[in-house]
Amino acid sequence: MAELIKNPRCMKILQEELIREIGRDRAVKESDLPKLTYLQACLKEILRLHPAGPLILPHRAAESCIVMDYTFPKDSQVLLNFWAIGRNPSYWEDPLEFKPERFLNSSIDFKGNDFEYFPFGSGRRFCPGMPMVAKQIPLMVASFIHSFDWSLPQGISPNDIDMTEKYGIAMGMKQPLLVVPKAEHLK
DSSP, X not given: OHHHHHOXXXXXXXXXXXXXXXXSSSOOOGGXXXXXXXHHHHHHHHHHHSOSSSEEEEEEOSSOEXXXXXXXXTTOEEEEEHHHHTTOTTTOXXXXXXXXXXXXXXXXXXXXXXXXBXXXXXXXXXXXXXXXXXXXXXXXXXXXXXXXXXXXXXXXXXXXXXXXXXXXXXXXXXXXXXXXXXXXXXX
């Protein structure tokens, strides 16, 4: 929600998609999600910039191997920093900017097959919660956006939102987002 509030252009595109695909007279259903391509792109972009956890669960090198001139001895524990990969300019154009459009005509998905994007890990250590996240988070965000017009408290502009993250096992915003819902567009 913070990225969408901070980027009114993206919020407007998402609201237009919801009205076009669902209308104004009913609630968002799980069966609507496959039609909401911009919503899916927003979710992927949010997970790229703000992964739930900065580090993917540790992996163990089954055999000694060399990767990019680094030698990993057999049984080495390897931690991958997905937060840094998601912001790497070698993989992403304008890596610090919120641009859901980068995922609209892209085959990149959550399944862990793309080295530049694997927010839920890959292989045997793939997060078992991914199917739930892939359905419940978009459904929740779509319901919020579809049901209300969101604004910041008076005197605060989108540029004032502090996107600084609080690091830990799980990541979150250092300063919680405060927004005001209005149900006016439902009339």
